[in-house]
Structures are given as structure tokens and as C-alpha cells.
Amino acid sequence: MExxxxxxxxxxxKKPQDPNPRFACEGCSVLLDVNDGDRxxxxxxxxxxxxxxxxxxxxxxxxxGAPFGSLFQVETGEDGSFLSRIFPIKQENSSNxxxxxxxxxxxxxxxxxxxxxxxxxxxxxxxxxxxGDEIIEALIANSKTFDKKFQLSQEKYKLKKQKxxxxxxxxxxxxxxxxxxxYFKKYPARIGFLRVDALSLLLTMANVTAYSDVLVVDxxxxxxxxxxxxxxxxxxxxxxxxxxxAPYPVEMVRMxxxxxxxxxxxxxxxxxxxxxxxxxxxxxxxxQEGVCNxxxxxxxxxxxxxxxxxxxxxxxxxxxxxxxxxxxxxxxxAKAGAKASKETIEMWRENGFSSLIIAAQDQDPWSVAKDxxxxxxxxxxxxxxxxxxxxxxxxxxxxxxxxxxxxxQITEPWLREYQVLPSRxxxxxxxxxxxxxxxxxxxxxTT
Amino acid sequence: xxxxxxxxxLSFKRYIEDGDLVIxxxxxxxxKPVKVSKDAVLQNRFGVYKHSDWIGKxxxxxxxxxxxxxxxxxxxxxxxxxxxLSHRTQILYIADISFVVMYLEVVPGCVVLExxxxxxxxxxxxxxxxxxxxxxxxxDFHEQRAVSAREDFEKTGISSLVTVxxxxxxxxxxxxxxxxxxxSVFLDLxxxxxxxxxxxxxxxxxxxxxxxxxxxxxxxxxxEVLRSDFIGKFSEIRTFEVLLRTYEVKEVKMDTSSxxxxxxxxxxxxxxxxxxxxxxxxxxxxxxxxxxxxxxxxMARPCSEARAVLAGYIAWRTVNSTPALxxxxxxxxxxxxxxGLDYKRxxxxxxxxxxxxxxxxxxxxxxxxxxxxxx
Numbered sequence: 001m002e003x004x005x006x007x008x009x010x011x012x013x014k015k016p017q018d019p020n021p022r023f024a025c026e027g028c029s030v031l032l033d034v035n036d037g038d039r040x041x042x043x044x045x046x047x048x049x050x051x052x053x054x055x056x057x058x059x060x061x062x063x064x065g066a067p068f069g070s071l072f073q074v075e076t077g078e079d080g081s082f083l084s085r086i087f088p089i090k091q092e093n094s095s096n097x098x099x100x101x102x103x104x105x106x107x108x109x110x111x112x113x114x115x116x117x118x119x120x121x122x123x124x125x126x127x128x129x130x131x132g133d134e135i136i137e138a139l140i141a142n143s144k145t146f147d148k149k150f151q152l153s154q155e156k157y158k159l160k161k162q163k164x165x166x167x168x169x170x171x172x173x174x175x176x177x178x179x180x181x182x183y184f185k186k187y188p189a190r191i192g193f194l195r196v197d198a199l200s201l202l203l204t205m206a207n208v209t210a211y212s213d214v215l216v217v218d219x220x221x222x223x224x225x226x227x228x229x230x231x232x233x234x235x236x237x238x239x240x241x242x243x244x245x246a247p248y249p250v251e252m253v254r255m256x257x258x259x260x261x262x263x264x265x266x267x268x269x270x271x272x273x274x275x276x277x278x279x280x281x282x283x284x285x286x287x288q289e290g291v292c293n294x295x296x297x298x299x300x301x302x303x304x305x306x307x308x309x310x311x312x313x314x315x316x317x318x319x320x321x322x323x324x325x326x327x328x329x330x331x332x333x334a335k336a337g338a339k340a341s342k343e344t345i346e347m348w349r350e351n352g353f354s355s356l357i358i359a360a361q362d363q364d365p366w367s368v369a370k371d372x373x374x375x376x377x378x379x380x381x382x383x384x385x386x387x388x389x390x391x392x393x394x395x396x397x398x399x400x401x402x403x404x405x406x407x408x409q410i411t412e413p414w415l416r417e418y419q420v421l422p423s424r425x426x427x428x429x430x431x432x433x434x435x436x437x438x439x440x441x442x443x444x445x446t447t
Numbered sequence: 448x449x450x451x452x453x454x455x456x457l458s459f460k461r462y463i464e465d466g467d468l469v470i471x472x473x474x475x476x477x478x479k480p481v482k483v484s485k486d487a488v489l490q491n492r493f494g495v496y497k498h499s500d501w502i503g504k505x506x507x508x509x510x511x512x513x514x515x516x517x518x519x520x521x522x523x524x525x526x527x528x529x530x531x532l533s534h535r536t537q538i539l540y541i542a543d544i545s546f547v548v549m550y551l552e553v554v555p556g557c558v559v560l561e562x563x564x565x566x567x568x569x570x571x572x573x574x575x576x577x578x579x580x581x582x583x584x585x586x587d588f589h590e591q592r593a594v595s596a597r598e599d600f601e602k603t604g605i606s607s608l609v610t611v612x613x614x615x616x617x618x619x620x621x622x623x624x625x626x627x628x629x630x631s632v633f634l635d636l637x638x639x640x641x642x643x644x645x646x647x648x649x650x651x652x653x654x655x656x657x658x659x660x661x662x663x664x665x666x667x668x669x670x671e672v673l674r675s676d677f678i679g680k681f682s683e684i685r686t687f688e689v690l691l692r693t694y695e696v697k698e699v700k701m702d703t704s705s706x707x708x709x710x711x712x713x714x715x716x717x718x719x720x721x722x723x724x725x726x727x728x729x730x731x732x733x734x735x736x737x738x739x740x741x742x743x744x745x746m747a748r749p750c751s752e753a754r755a756v757l758a759g760y761i762a763w764r765t766v767n768s769t770p771a772l773x774x775x776x777x778x779x780x781x782x783x784x785x786x787g788l789d790y791k792r793x794x795x796x797x798x799x800x801x802x803x804x805x806x807x808x809x810x811x812x813x814x815x816x817x818x819x820x821x822x
Contacts, residue, residue: 019556019581020630022653037683069653069682170682173653175552197542197689200549204541207524209575210555211450212457231576233555235452351458354450377457378507379522393696393747406519407475410694410747413542418686420670425663437694444519445508 019233021257024171026064029255031178033170035163040182042174042255053167058083063171072169074132083169101151108145116142122165132166139165152424174255176203176227183223183252184432191220192361193387195435197413199223203231205383205440206355210235215274215353215375217241217368219360222250225266228357229253234261239340239353240268241372250337267340271371274345352377356443358384365439366395373404376443384439392439405441412437448523448571448603449578457522463501468602470527472519480523480531482602493518525571528603535592538568539635542691543659548576551631551655555581560625560649561633562586562616562642567596569633574600574608583608584625588615620645627651634658639665640672647680656681694747701744 024030024045032041034053043049049060053074062072062083072083108114117139125135139161140146146154162168172178180196194202202224208214208231218224218240228238242248247268340348353376360368365384376382382405386392392410399405413435417428448468450456463469467483473491481489481498489496494512501510501520509517521527526541539547547569553559553576564570564587573583587593593613600606614622617638621629629649634642639658646656660666666686673681 019554020552020653022651033683067652071682177549177552196549197546200545201541201691204545204548204572205526207526207575209449210578211452211455213455230554233580235555235579236450350460351455354455354457377455377459377461378505379520380457380507381524381526389694389747393694393745396696397698397745406472409475410696412692412694412749414690414692415546416688418666418688420663420667420684420686421674422667422671425667442521443507445505 020173020175021068023065023067024063024173028257029174030063030068031172031174031182032060033172035167036170038163040178040185042179042182051169053169054164066171068171068173070171072171074167103148103150103153105148105150105153108148114143114145115139116144126165132162135165136161174257176223176230176256179226179252179255180223183221191223192359192385193434193436194220194223194359194385195413195415195432197415198385198435198438199227201411201413201438202357202359202383202385203227205381205438206357207381208232208355212236212354213348213351214238215241215356215372217248217356217358217360217372218250219248219363222252224357224359225250226253226256226258229258229262229266230256232262232265234259234265236354237265237267237340237344239274239348240266240337241271241274242268243271243368243371245270247337253337264338266337267344268337269340269345273340274348274375275371348375353380355380356382358382361387364395365391366398369395369399373399373443378443378445380443382441382443385436386439387436389437392437396439396441399441403446404443406444408439408441410437410439448525448528448605449575449608451579457506459505461522462503462505463520465502468523468604469501469506470521470523470531472521478527478531480528480602491518523603525575528571529568532566532568532599533595534566535595536563536565538566539659540568540691542689544569544572546687546689547633547657547659548572551633551657553577553581553631555579557581557630558625558628559583559631559633560586560621560629560646561635562614562621563588563635564593564596564611565635566592567599569635570596570600570609571603571605573633574605578605578608581608581630582610584621585609585611586614586616586621587611588613588617616645617641621649625649630654632656635660637665638668640669643669643672692749694749696745696747698745 021028026045026047029042029044032043032051033039034041041051043051043060045060045064047061047064050057051060052058056074058074060083062085063070066085070085072085074083122135122139125138136158140158143157146157149157176199177196180191180194180199183191184193184195206214206228208228210233212232213236214228214232216225216228216238225238225240232238240247240250247270250266253263253266356372356376358365358368358372365386369382369384373382384392384395389410389412396408396410399408415435416431419426419428448456455461463483465483465485469481469483470478471481471489471491472478473493483498483501485499485502487498489498491512493516494514496510496512496518504510504520506520506522508520510520511517525544529538529540529544532538551559553573555576555578557577558581559573559577561570561573561583562585564585567585570583570585577583585596587596590613593611597606597611600609600611612622616634617636618641620642621632626648628651630651631654632646632649634646634657636642636658639660643656643658650656658666658669660669670684670686673684
């Protein structure tokens with residue numbers, strides 16, 4: 001192993017430029033995972049940010065400065081309830097004798113009479129400052145049916161109570177993957193039902209890498225643009241293109257916590273500008289106008305999305321969907337989406353784009369593709385995502401007839417998640433059967 | 448293979464040069480990598496191709512053989528490379544590769560550890576993801592395969608991004624000098640649970656570990672080790688199965704005449720079952736339509752033979768932040784603690800499993816014993 005290479009890498013790591021930020025700073029966007037994936041909330045950390053868990057509001061201030069991956073728990077003190085950081089202790093793994101456990105639920109009747117403690121008694125305990133774990137112990141002691149349960153059922157019961165009375169909050173960094181998953185669970189229509197594995201397929205098949213120039217038709221709120229920008233890491237360009245005169249909104253880009261270096265690389269330009277032989281209009285006026293319009297567009301959309309923290313939740317045991325109280329100020333206006341400069345457009349005309357991703361909802365893929373494909377270099381890969389199969393089939397057929405591309409393939413990604421626990425491994429109860437279709441190919445010279 | 452600041456990998460102005468690696472494309476399932484050399488030729492069923500004809504041509508164009516048949520010359524990408532590389536081991540295909548890279552949260556600048564290297568399929572995609580400032584450290588216990596992998600990385604031009612070392616990760620763990628430096632760790636081993644403790648040491652906080660296994664028993668064992676021994680260190684443990692289904696697209700004649708009141712025998716001569724079968728086997732071109740009631744429709748349906756894609760189970764973990772990493776170093780180091788990672792403090796928190804790396808046996812440390820030693 002070459003020693004100098006290691007040393008270079010190691011010294012690079014000691015530099016402040018960690019590719020992924022490790023600490024949650026003020027003003028950055030975070031993903032809050034309540035109770036191990038039951039509820040996912042995006043938040044922007046500020047002194048005034050609040051999160052509602054159960055029926056109480058908790059300030060998010062303790063989270064500022066904490067490393068990503070920290071776990072927080074609800075505590076009750078003199079000033080009321082607050083979030084405090086906990087360092088988890090190992091719990092005894094008791095699933096060893098499961099096979100010998102012969103208990104089952106034949107005698108357990110679900111008549112709501114199993115628990116002796118009433119709601120008021122529990123609330124009183126909470127007010128007196130009882131810890132969540134203490135409440136759970138009390139619940140178990142007062143349950144008539146607990147001892148009759150099969151061991152694994154007991155564990156399931158305990159976990160359920162923990163989630164309600166001792167909820168935990170995990171501070172996570174938002175990443176293309178977590179943002180996509182969260183949206184797919186709660187608002188899939190906004191991202192055109194683009195599932196995580198489909199998104200990852202788009203990025204790979206389009207050969208997204210540093211120093212590449214990726215052309216994107218993004219009508220899924222900016223998710224694809226953000227994911228591409230993430231993989232570019234501050235080099236190359238991701239150019240959002242559009243028909244007509246107004247770029248499609250890309251407000252999701254703001255959730256990624258991009259540095260300025262990365263944001264600069266996200267630009268936009270209409271199909272007409274990219275295709276036409278000369279940029280007819282003078283540089284000065286149009287550029288400024290374009291930038292103003294783009295920024296206004298972004299600011300407008302950002303002001304609506306800035307107020308509310310995106311509330312995304314899966315089926316929760318708690319069952320309540322809560323809204324986060326708005327923060328007091330707008331933290332930072334996005335700089336993404338600036339108009340591409342004339343020089344850059346010239347460069348793209350000379351070299352062509354190195355790849356293309358189309359995620360255009362409600363648009364016929366062929367009518368989009370036929371306009372943007374000529375902007376690609378020869379031998380450049382492209383991917384077209386669509387919710388429906390038939391339009392892609394037609395598009396593929398036309399591309400074949402026009403001999404514009406080779407290696408054409410329509411793929412449907414399939415994803416299944418499993419629960420893997422001792423004696424309890426099985427696929428998750430719900431599986432997404434639908435994540436869209438992807439048409440991929442390589443552009444070739446038609447001469 | 449990868450673009451640099453000064454040189455675009457793909458460009459209208461990029462012409463093939465002597466020494467370039469190109470992918471010769473005959474059909475979607477017949478491709479091969481070729482190093483361009485001005486005196487060399489390529490021979491296939493279409494005839495003879497002189498490399499010298501290729502030099503100076505742009506990529507993505509046709510080149511012709513002496514018999515007038517053509518192939519395409521394409522720029523290499525990690526996807527194409529995965530399809531054409533020589534298999535020394537079973538490899539990962541694009542479905543798993545794309546998913547892994549996404550979930551490992553690899554971005555430019557990251558440091559990624561991988562074991563085993565195998566045939567370098569995933570390594571190539573990882574190199575692309577970390578370029579230009581990151582690095583991939585790849586380990587394989589098979590000396591010959593490590594050599595072949597290094598050669599491949601030279602060929603594809605990514606050897607500055609990937610370092611291959613011969614090492615038995617299951618037996619010895621990852622090298623100490625990489626401790627705490629890895630953003631992500633990927634394991635494709637027969638017994639990944641043996642490598643988990645070492646992987647945990649390598650990872651930065653909030654780093655991601657992924658283990659890929661073809662068998663559910665391996666996944667179960669790995670998940671068990673992670674959950675019971677590293678609670679608080681790993682969170683968000685998830686297991687996935689990933690597959691791709693491909694579709695074939697054909698243009699097919701469909702009889703759209705109404706069922707009532709027409710005799711099918713005369714009108715739709717070409718539509719009898721036996722003839723229809725013949726037609727639908729043709730590729731895309733439409734033949735003459737003599738029946739006014741038939742329309743041509745482009746149809747898609749799943750391929751009857753799925754391409755052999757290894758559907759593996761992928762188990763994910765994220766390393767939580769641990770307080771021990773931030774504690775002061777003034778505590779006396781344990782006799783066994785050679786790495787200086789403050790084991791003592793971590794041990795007070797719970798029961799830890801020590802894996803005797805040399806023999807693969809588990810050594811158990813009792814919590815009580817630890818407390819006694821510290822006093």
C-alpha cells in the first residue's frame with residue numbers, strides 16, 4: 001500500500017472540508033426521526049424551532065451543535081419537558097429461549113380491561129417527574145395479561161409503550177436517499193412516485209460524477225436536481241431545462257444543506273436557449289432579468305416551504321399527525337437555479353452534455369426527448385423516468401426507428417424491505433409495488 | 448473513464464486516440480472492451496476492423512469492417528464496464544450497485560472501505576462516486592484477484608482513486624491506520640459478522656455500513672451481531688432486496704375489428720393464429736397492412752427470461768455518535784487497548800464482544816470484571 005497516498009488522504013480528512021457535514025449547525029436543515037422511523041420530520045434548526053411530540057411542544061435548541069446521529073429523549077424537569085441527549089445503554093438480549101416459550105394468545109381477550117392504571121394516574125406520574133421507563137414498568141406491573149404473553153409479544157408490547165411514553169428522537173442528516181424516502185411515504189405524487197431505488201438507478205445509469213455536465217428535465221420538485229448536485233460535489237454542472245419561459249420549481253434543493261460551492265453548480269436554461277444557434281439577446285439585460293426572475297421564483301416557493309417544516313409520517317402508533325410551529329425568521333434564500341451564463345451555454349454547445357435525466361410528470365417522454373437528446377454528446381448515456389409504461393414504450397420505439405440511440409432498455413425497479421430479527425424475519429407488511437419505469441440508452445451519431 | 452477538470456470524457460470534440468479504452472458494441476448483449484492500438488485489428492463475426500481506422504473518429508459513431516458491417520465504439524462507463532469485465536468472481540450488477548452507492552451516501556471526497564474486491568465491479572462505481580478528492584480502499588484475501596483488479600483499474604484509468612490490498616478482513620479486520628476515517632464501509636464476505644467490529648472502528652460517526660449477502664441466514668447472523676453487541680453504536684438497521692425487471696417492446700398488429708357481423712376468415716387473412724405467431728416474432732418493422740381493421744400498436748411486456756441478476760440482501764447500519772469519542776484522554780488505557788480509542792469508557796456502558804480476529808472465536812468480557820479492573 002502506498003504510504004504517501006494514505007497520508008494525503010488522511011491529511012485531507014483532518015481539514016475542515018468533510019464531504020458530509022457531521023454536526024447540526026444553526027440554520028441547517030435536518031431530518032428528525034421519531035421512534036425509529038415511525039415519523040420523519042424535516043426541520044430547519046434555529047433558536048425558535050419547535051417540534052410537537054404527543055401533545056407537547058419541545059424546543060429544538062438542544063439539537064444545535066449536536067453531531068448527526070445523536071439520540072434525544074424526552075425528559076421532564078422543573079421548566080417542563082425538554083429534549084435531552086442520551087447515550088444508549090446496551091439492553092440485555094433475552095430472545096435466547098424463544099423456542100422453549102410455549103405461551104400463546106388463546107386466552108387473551110381484547111376487552112380493554114387488561115390495564116389497571118388509568119390515564120389520569122399515568123398523567124399524574126408524568127407530572128411528578130417519573131421517567132418514561134418508570135411509567136412503562138408500572139404499566140407492565142399493572143397489566144393482567146402481560147405474563148401470559150409469548151416472550152416476543154412481551155417485547156413488542158414493551159416497545160410499543162416505550163414509543164408512547166419515552167419517545168426517542170434521532171437527529172439525521174438529510175440526504176438524497178432520506179429525502180426521497182420521506183416524500184415517497186407521505187407525498188409520493190409530488191415526486192411522481194419516484195421511489196428511492198428508481199432514483200438511485202437514474203443517478204447511476206446517467207453516469208453522474210464530478211466534472212460532468214448533466215442535463216436534467218426535473219418536474220419532481222427538485223429532488224432529481226438535488227440528488228445530481230450531491231453527486232457532482234461542487235464541480236461540473238447540473239442544468240435544469242424546460243420548455244417555454246419559466247423553469248420548473250426546484251424548492252426541494254433547499255433541504256439538502258448544500259454549500260455555496262455546490263449550489264453554484266445548479267443552473268437553469270430553457271431548451272430554446274440551449275438549442276438555438278446564437279443567443280440573440282445581449283448578455284447584460286437578459287442575464288440580470290433572468291437571474292431576477294429565477295430568484296423571485298425560488299424566493300416565492302421558498303417562502304411557502306420555509307414556514308412549515310415538512311411533516312412526513314408513516315403509520316404511527318401514536319396516530320397523530322402534528323404540525324411544527326413556524327420559526328421566527330427565514331434563514332437563507334437559495335442561490336440555486338441561477339441562469340446559466342452565456343459562456344457555459346457555449347461550452348455545452350461545443351462539448352455537448354455528458355448525460356441526460358428526464359423526470360417529467362404528465363409529459364409525453366418522446367416529445368421531451370426529441371428536443372433535448374440532440375444536446376447530448378455522442379456516446380452519452382440518458383435515462384428517462386416515467387410513471388407509466390406505455391409512453392416509454394412508444395418513446396423507445398421511436399428512438400429505435402430514428403436510430404438515435406442504442407442499448408435501449410426499459411427497466412422496472414423492484415424493492416422489498418425485510419424485518420430481520422431472531423425468529424421474526426419476514427418481509428415488511430407493506431411493500432411498494434410501484435416505483436415507476438426507467439428507459440435508458442446511449443446516444444449515438446446518426447450519420 | 449472519468450472526466451477531469453481539463454479533459455471531458457464525453458464531448459463532441461473528443462476523438463479516439465491511440466491507447467484509449469473503448470467499448471465495442473455489436474448488440475445490447477454483445478459488447479467487449481478493447482484497447483485501441485494503431486497496429487492492431489479486431490476480428491469478429493462481422494469481419495476485420497483496423498484500429499487505425501478508429502483513431503481520430505469521435506466516440507459514439509459507427510465503424511466498418513472490411514465486409515462493410517458496422518459496430519459502435521462507445522466511451523467506457525462503470526455501467527458498461529460491469530457488463531464487459533471478465534468475471535473472476537460473481538459480481539454485483541447495476542441494481543445492487545446503484546442502491547448501495549445511494550444508501551452508503553457516497554459523495555465526492557468520501558473515503559470508502561470495501562471488502563472483498565472480487566472482480567472490481569462495485570469498486571469502479573465507488574471510484575466514480577468519490578472522485579476526484581475521495582478514495583476507495585479495497586481489500587481481497589485472494590492475491591491473484593487483487594493483482595487482476597489492479598490491472599483493471601489501470602486499464603480503466605481509476606487507479607489513482609482505488610487502492611487494492613491483499614488482506615483477510617474476516618480474520619484480521621481493517622488496517623488500524625484507517626480507524627475513524629471511513630465515511631462508508633461495504634462488506635461482501637461469506638461471514639460478514641466477523642468483520643463488523645472492525646468496520647465499526649473504521650467508521651466516522653454517522654457513517655454507513657452495508658453488508659451484502661446472497662443468503663438470508665447470513666443476513667440474520669449479521670443483523671443479530673449488530674443489534675445485540677453494538678446497540679447504541681448502530682442505528683437504523685434495515686434489510687432490502689433489490690431486483691430489476693426488464694421489458695421488451697414490440698410493434699404488434701392488433702385486430703381491432705368488431706366481433707359482431709364480420710367474417711374474420713376473409714378480411715384478416717394475416718391474422719390467423721399461426722400466421723400471427725410468426726409475425727410477432729419479428730422485430731420492430733411493420734409489414735404491409737392489408738386489413739383495414741388492424742392497427743399497429745407498440746406494446747411492452749416483461750421479458751420472459753429475466754437476466755440473471757443476483758438479488759442479494761443488503762443490510763444497512765448507521766453508526767451513531769458515541770460519547771466515548773469525545774471524552775478526554777486522561778483515563779488510564781486498558782492493557783488490551785492498543786488502539787488508544789478509549790475502550791475503557793465504552794466498556795463501562797455495556798457488554799462488549801471481542802472477536803479474536805486470528806481464530807474467529809468470540810471472547811466474552813464480563814462487565815463486572817471490567818469494573819473490578821478499573822478500580
